[in-house]
Amino acid sequence: MKFGKDIISPENKVFEKTKLLTDEYLHYCPGCGHSVVHRLLMEALEDLNLGDETIGVAPVGCSVFAYHYMDIDMQQAAHGRAPAVATGIKRVMPDKTVFTYQGDGDLAAIGTAETIHACNRGENITFIFINNGIYGMTGGQMAPTTLENMKSSTSPYGRDLKSMGHPLKMTELVANLDGVAYATRQAVHTPALVRKCKKAIVKAFKLQKENKGTTFVEIVTNCNSGWKMRPVQANEWLQKNMIPYYPLGDIKK
Amino acid sequence: MEKDIKLMKGNEAIAEAAIRAGVDAYFGYPITPQSEVIEYLMAEQPEKRTGMVVLQAESEVAAINMIYGAAGAGKRVLTTSSSPGISLMQEGISYIAGAQLPCVLVNVVRGGPGLGTIQPSQADYFQSVKGGGHGDYKLIVLAPASVQESVDFTRLAFDIAFKYRNPVMLLTDGVLGQMMEKVEFFEQQERKKEDEPWATVGKAGRGHRNYITSLFIKPEKMYEVNLELQKKYREVEKNEVRYQEIDTEDADYLFVAYGTTARICQKACQLAREKGIKVGLLRPISLYPYPYDIINKLADKVKGVMVIEMNHGQMVEDVKLAINGKLEVGFMGRSGGIIPTPSEILEALENKFINK
Numbered sequence: 001m002k003f004g005k006d007i008i009s010p011e012n013k014v015f016e017k018t019k020l021l022t023d024e025y026l027h028y029c030p031g032c033g034h035s036v037v038h039r040l041l042m043e044a045l046e047d048l049n050l051g052d053e054t055i056g057v058a059p060v061g062c063s064v065f066a067y068h069y070m071d072i073d074m075q076q077a078a079h080g081r082a083p084a085v086a087t088g089i090k091r092v093m094p095d096k097t098v099f100t101y102q103g104d105g106d107l108a109a110i111g112t113a114e115t116i117h118a119c120n121r122g123e124n125i126t127f128i129f130i131n132n133g134i135y136g137m138t139g140g141q142m143a144p145t146t147l148e149n150m151k152s153s154t155s156p157y158g159r160d161l162k163s164m165g166h167p168l169k170m171t172e173l174v175a176n177l178d179g180v181a182y183a184t185r186q187a188v189h190t191p192a193l194v195r196k197c198k199k200a201i202v203k204a205f206k207l208q209k210e211n212k213g214t215t216f217v218e219i220v221t222n223c224n225s226g227w228k229m230r231p232v233q234a235n236e237w238l239q240k241n242m243i244p245y246y247p248l249g250d251i252k253k
Numbered sequence: 254m255e256k257d258i259k260l261m262k263g264n265e266a267i268a269e270a271a272i273r274a275g276v277d278a279y280f281g282y283p284i285t286p287q288s289e290v291i292e293y294l295m296a297e298q299p300e301k302r303t304g305m306v307v308l309q310a311e312s313e314v315a316a317i318n319m320i321y322g323a324a325g326a327g328k329r330v331l332t333t334s335s336s337p338g339i340s341l342m343q344e345g346i347s348y349i350a351g352a353q354l355p356c357v358l359v360n361v362v363r364g365g366p367g368l369g370t371i372q373p374s375q376a377d378y379f380q381s382v383k384g385g386g387h388g389d390y391k392l393i394v395l396a397p398a399s400v401q402e403s404v405d406f407t408r409l410a411f412d413i414a415f416k417y418r419n420p421v422m423l424l425t426d427g428v429l430g431q432m433m434e435k436v437e438f439f440e441q442q443e444r445k446k447e448d449e450p451w452a453t454v455g456k457a458g459r460g461h462r463n464y465i466t467s468l469f470i471k472p473e474k475m476y477e478v479n480l481e482l483q484k485k486y487r488e489v490e491k492n493e494v495r496y497q498e499i500d501t502e503d504a505d506y507l508f509v510a511y512g513t514t515a516r517i518c519q520k521a522c523q524l525a526r527e528k529g530i531k532v533g534l535l536r537p538i539s540l541y542p543y544p545y546d547i548i549n550k551l552a553d554k555v556k557g558v559m560v561i562e563m564n565h566g567q568m569v570e571d572v573k574l575a576i577n578g579k580l581e582v583g584f585m586g587r588s589g590g591i592i593p594t595p596s597e598i599l600e601a602l603e604n605k606f607i608n609k
Binding site for chain 1: 277278280306308310311312314315316318319320321322323324325326328330344345348352453454455456457458462463464465466467468
């Protein structure tokens with residue numbers, strides 16, 4: 001088979017990158033779930049024709065630069081405060097679509113209060129919650145979602161539940177709140193799961209457009225660098241260890 | 254036209270002024286002695302009058318970040334709190350200054366440190382004008398000395414905030430927040446209709462995205478942003494210095510005091526003149542930018558300068574900087590919610606410069 005300009009033709013096209021992703025090089029580690037979720041999120045907004053009216057809020061963590069890649073209006077928030085920032089945006093522009101994109105340290109540790117209260121008020125915003133059980137950006141420290149006995153740079157002998165507490169199931173927690181319209185847990189480490197995840201994101205934005213209340217999409221992903229594994233090995237470890245503790249599917253629909 | 258005059262508490266007057274200034278949103282959290290602001294707004298239901306949004310946040314931390322979000326959308330936004338609450342907001346204030354967003358903050362100062370007291374104080378001067386949060390930034394700080402000024406400065410603060418894309422703070426205190434005075438209101442202003450070109454409101458019709466951030470990871474870029482901020486602050490220092498001179502023309506001695514303390518010093522000036530001592534008052538209205546030049550000039554005409562504050566000596570450092578060693582500067586302060594009286598202020602001046 002020849003590779004060259006002669007194969008670039010409309011009938012051969014099988015994939016096109018969404019126009020809502022910029023052409024900047026992603027800084028994420030090869031194999032990381034963030035890039036997949038970025039694409040799904042922007043595809044969902046493009047499919048729903050919401051790119052022009054959406055404001056996203058980036059967190060502190062690996063996805064702090066999300067606004068470099070998402071070709072929509074965005075704000076970068078202080079660590080953990082994205083739900084409060086999104087509340088401010090949505091309250092003054094209730095007709096616009098607003099989402100936060102947050103990791104587990106941001107959403108489930110330093111920003112737990114903002115998360116719970118935005119959900120409890122039923123803020124009509126969408127949470128995209130990336131749970132990889134570790135702090136990626138700062139170099140692999142323990143997160144509230146780190147599993148029992150899982151090693152990290154601040155739990156070098158494994159997470160001891162007695163002294164370090166239990167892995168926090170945020171999505172189950174917020175699903176209990178009356179303000180939350182939709183709470184689901186998804187993953188992106190297989191092609192089938194990627195397709196399911198996109199459907200969940202689309203559903204969340206549709207519900208937001210219908211003013212149903214808070215929509216919350218957790219995505220369990222790997223962090224091969226933080227976990228000190230190769231990408232494939234990390235995905236296998238995720239399937240074997242993360243998914244049993246963080247089971248996939250809708251928790252509130 | 255008939256004047257719109259009311260007898261109102263300072264805190265409530267600020268709330269009414271915010272509605273009339275065409276503010277788009279208020280986010281806040283109750284704390285004594287400023288809770289009347291949000292109570293008045295909730296009772297008044299400004300969403301029916303102007304469409305203004307009012308939301309009680311779960312904390313001051315959340316409130317200031319709601320301000321960040323709505324300010325990033327280019328809206329006129331206000332929060333109010335008192336000292337411990339303002340401390341909680343410092344991270345957010347630094348981000349707002351770093352991202353160059355306009356907003357108005359009101360600190361109805363109470364005594365500290367720590368949980369302190371709910372009584373009035375001026376102990377947050379350093380926090381307000383010298384930083385407070387992390388990084389090389391400036392708040393523009395206005396210090397009203399009456400309920401009338403609290404109202405007028407609320408509107409003025411929004412004009413300044415949008416002119417420079419910078420947070421503006423009104424530094425009042427428990428006296429100004431709680432006391433009732435006669436106040437004349439300005440007419441209802443329209444809420445903003447046009448979107449700011451830099452605001453994040455969705456990129457429709459613009460052709461490019463906007464983003465709000467204070468993150469500049471490359472040192473060269475961060476340096477450049479800091480130089481841009483400094484350039485802006487020099488403009489502010491050129492254009493926004495505000496002060497009031499009272500009886501300074503023939504004065505032999507000068508009080509320097511702001512806010513509530515300036516009101517008390519006015520009475521002390523009267524008592525002094527009854528005793529034949531010619532005392533004047535310089536009242537800084539803008540605490541940043543600070544009226545260094547006028548204080549320097551007045552120092553050439555008087556025999557002594559006395560700084561009065563409700564703390565143990567904060568603004569006095571700026572007065573000393575202004576005078577730059579050419580004259581002795583005296584200081585008298587009370588703290589912890591104790592308000593100095595006119596006679597003890599006069600006595601302090603006499604002991605320092607006359608009966609020595």
